[in-house]
Amino acid sequence: MSATTHDSHGHPRLAHHFFEMEQQHECAKLGMWLFLLTEILFFGGLFCFYFIWRIMDPELFVGASEMLNWKLGGLNTIVLIFSSFTVAMAIRSIQQNKRNACAIYLAITIACAFVFLVVKYFEYSAKIGHGTLPGTSFHDLHFLAEHPEVKNPHIFFSIYFCMTGLHGFHVICGIVYIAWLLYLTLKNRFDSEYYAPIEMGGLYWHLVDLIWIYLFPLLYLI
Amino acid sequence: MSSSNSTHDSHQPHITPMWVYFGVLGALLILTVVTVAVAQVDLGPLNLPVAMAVATVKAGLVALIFMHLVFDHKFYIYLLLASLVFLAVFVIFCLFDLTRRHEIRHEVAAPIHAEAEWYKELRIQAAGLDHGEDHGDSHGDLHGAKTNAHSEKHAPVQTPAAPQH
Numbered sequence: 001m002s003a004t005t006h007d008s009h010g011h012p013r014l015a016h017h018f019f020e021m022e023q024q025h026e027c028a029k030l031g032m033w034l035f036l037l038t039e040i041l042f043f044g045g046l047f048c049f050y051f052i053w054r055i056m057d058p059e060l061f062v063g064a065s066e067m068l069n070w071k072l073g074g075l076n077t078i079v080l081i082f083s084s085f086t087v088a089m090a091i092r093s094i095q096q097n098k099r100n101a102c103a104i105y106l107a108i109t110i111a112c113a114f115v116f117l118v119v120k121y122f123e124y125s126a127k128i129g130h131g132t133l134p135g136t137s138f139h140d141l142h143f144l145a146e147h148p149e150v151k152n153p154h155i156f157f158s159i160y161f162c163m164t165g166l167h168g169f170h171v172i173c174g175i176v177y178i179a180w181l182l183y184l185t186l187k188n189r190f191d192s193e194y195y196a197p198i199e200m201g202g203l204y205w206h207l208v209d210l211i212w213i214y215l216f217p218l219l220y221l222i
Numbered sequence: 223m224s225s226s227n228s229t230h231d232s233h234q235p236h237i238t239p240m241w242v243y244f245g246v247l248g249a250l251l252i253l254t255v256v257t258v259a260v261a262q263v264d265l266g267p268l269n270l271p272v273a274m275a276v277a278t279v280k281a282g283l284v285a286l287i288f289m290h291l292v293f294d295h296k297f298y299i300y301l302l303l304a305s306l307v308f309l310a311v312f313v314i315f316c317l318f319d320l321t322r323r324h325e326i327r328h329e330v331a332a333p334i335h336a337e338a339e340w341y342k343e344l345r346i347q348a349a350g351l352d353h354g355e356d357h358g359d360s361h362g363d364l365h366g367a368k369t370n371a372h373s374e375k376h377a378p379v380q381t382p383a384a385p386q387h
Contacts, residue, residue, distance in 0.1 A: 044312055144348035
């Protein structure tokens with residue numbers, strides 16, 4: 001007992017105001033979860049926006065979602081789910097002191113995030129090229145000719161660009177944070193006792209995946 | 223030494239077995255295929271709840287296994303559920319208000335059910351596009367439509383006279 005307490009106290013990454021590593025880790029986790037809850041409520045406003053319009057005008061969503069390429073959306077879903085898996089594996093590796101495996105998994109996660117953004121870039125540029133834009137910028141005549149029954153399609157694309165845009169911004173933030181984690185991992189900063197930053201990055205990245213799991217069917221499929 | 227080791231082990235974080243992560247990955251990929259497949263079937267108004275149900279199963283797997291909620295102290299899952307309760311209150315109360323407003327004042331809901339004024343010009347151009355089928359011309363049309371949309375967006379909105387029901 002005394003030996004472990006000594007080990008725990010002596011860890012170079014233990015901040016002076018914490019009693020032991022476990023307490024420090026739990027405090028970080030509580031703070032991270034509280035942040036994630038504010039993120040859920042943050043996106044909640046946009047989900048509210050979606051559901052209100054969906055209930056007021058269901059035909060708008062059925063018609064306008066045909067404009068989105070579900071194959072590209074599905075590809076992005078698979079990419080994000082796989083990156084969630086790799087970040088979970090990165091945490092598992094560092095828990096076992098396997099720093100190289102952890103670094104490889106983090107690098108794969110970053111690569112997946114870039115694939116997601118590249119696919120998103122192609123989707124956005126096609127929309128901008130067709131004039132399928134939010135608000136009064138909407139001027140996609142081909143859409144109007146093909147869907148004469150759909151009223152106010154600009155509302156759907158306002159929702160689409162707000163939700164995927166905010167989500168995409170979270171993906172960019174995730175890339176920056178995970179790249180920093182990768183740098184610190186390569187500098188041997190983490191071990192099986194101190195890996196809280198990687199676990200918090202993992203929690204954040206899972207939340208980004210979790211929101212996309214809802215966005216994909218709501219926007220692309222139905 | 224052995225007793226100190228066992229004390230140490232009890233403080234060790236939960237290391238999830240590899241097969242659990244692979245299982246969740248497989249389940250999530252299969253459920254993604256299910257989401258896409260179910261959406262191809264026209265269930266009418268049921269499509270939304272079915273899609274939400276599949277998404278919630280997937281989100282549950284991510285939260286419970288990947289985010290370690292099932293292995294962690296129960297406090298964290300209560301936190302998450304509490305935030306979802308507040309989110310539900312937020313969305314449901316907004317829906318009560320916005321979907322029942324017209325029962326008190328018809329004219330409040332009327333503009334929502336009508337199409338925005340600036341679509342009129344776009345619709346005329348789209349109809350021309352439909353008849354002409356000339357793709358070479360469409361680019362010029364798009365620019366014309368955009369300027370028209372912008373010039374008309376500040377025009378006063380006429381209250382539609384059509385009744386709701």
